[in-house]
Amino acid sequence: MATVKLSLSFVSLSPPSSSSSAQSKLSAASFIPNATLAKSRFMGKCLRAKPIKSIEASRSGEITCSSPATTLPSALLFDCDGVLVDTEKDGHRISFNDTFKERDLGVTWDVDLYGELLKIGGGKERMTAYFNKVGWPEKAPKDEEERKVFIAGLHKQKTELFMVLIEKKLLPLRPGVAKLVDQALTNGVKVAVCSTSNEKAVSAIVSCLLGPERAEKIKIFAGDVVPKKKPDPAIYNLAAETLGVDPSKCVVVEDSAIGLAAAKAAGMTCIVTKSGYTADEDFENADAVFDCIGDPPEERFDLAFCASLLQKQFVS
Incomplete structure (x- = not known):
């Protein structure tokens, strides 16, 4: 035995x-x-x-x-x-960036910045805090409720891209x-x-x-x-x-x-x-x-x- x-x-x-x-140029505490x-x-x-x-x-x-x-x-x-x-550095971060690129938002989260943003729980909350801090993209709505719909759409697209990585078992x-x-x-x-x-x-x-x-x-x-x-x-x-x-x-x-x-x-x-x-x-x-x-x-x-x-x- x-x-x-x-x-x-x-x-x-x-x-x-x-x-x-x-450290990122944008402090973690400023996002939370x-x-x-x-x-x-x-x-x-x-x-x-x-x-x-x-x-x-x-x-x-x-x-x-x-x-x-x-x-x-x-x-x-x-x-x-x-x-x-x-999953974070080579999974979620990449999927967020691919989504930003496909939507032509002019946003890229580098490794250090994403590490700071991870101190905020939730992807939708993470994007909202980031845009509230640095400014919303020109393509984003001005109305607060419409922005919630905009963020939800970004997050749905990001999730679909992330699931492809998982289904291909690229992250063990x-x-x-x-x-x-x-x-x-x-x-x-x-x-x-x-x-x-x-x-x-x-x-x-x-x-x-x-x-x-x-x-x-x-x-x-x-x-x-x-x-x-x-x-x-x-x-x-x-x-x-x-x-x-x-x-x-x-x-x-x-x-x-x-x-x-x-x-x-x-x-x-x-x-x-x-x-x-x-x-x-x-x-x-x-x-x-x-x-x-x-x-x-x-x-x-x-x-x-x-x-x-x-x-x-x-x-x-």
Whole structure:
């Protein structure tokens, strides 16, 4: 019987530096109406807890928990962009720019600028904040309500271009994602994806890259399903309510400071897996920080580790 090794290390593993660390000429704070992020309910301290036995692979290949004393999460909630797939720089950004070009708007978002804009949750909100700051294109309507329709049209076109990239599988899953999803589903842990991105784009990622069998078992909460987006906790509150689970028994996997703030404001445990754009963000309130989930032999954590974090919440 093979045993997956469990590491309880809280060491943050930093990924390679992104293409540029230079700050954009347009500051992030100037784009964000309320830039102060929500405070965490838990401080992410490493508290002592009773050892938890690792997850074992049976001879049949199914992954099961080896100890009945292990308290598994009720739900495992994943962010999408940057967690399931590192989509932002070479996926969403490219699709936004192709849309701007096709509409002849004279707008291009470079790598650094897009990194700053990512601090705003939601593509429609991102474009609106940008145009409010630098000025609206000449082809944009003057009326505020008509501008909302204009932005919605841009975002729909951008989503269609992005889905082509996903369907062609030009953007792969991040290491360890499929493994952790399989461990959760096999052990009866509910799995959901909670994202500010368009629901069609998120569904395409889940279906195309995780496969239809997994996709049937994964609930998706995305886009405008809630009125307020991350760092507001609304999407995680909705997920817990819909799935019928206690937020304190949910483990969230996020990659950004706004996602972390949303998860903690919802009263959930949160593991951060840094992505290309978020490597230098402040994750002080995270329960654990890694560069990725990872597959053996370079696995960073597994379902048993997620369970151990829930135990630590209640041990002084």
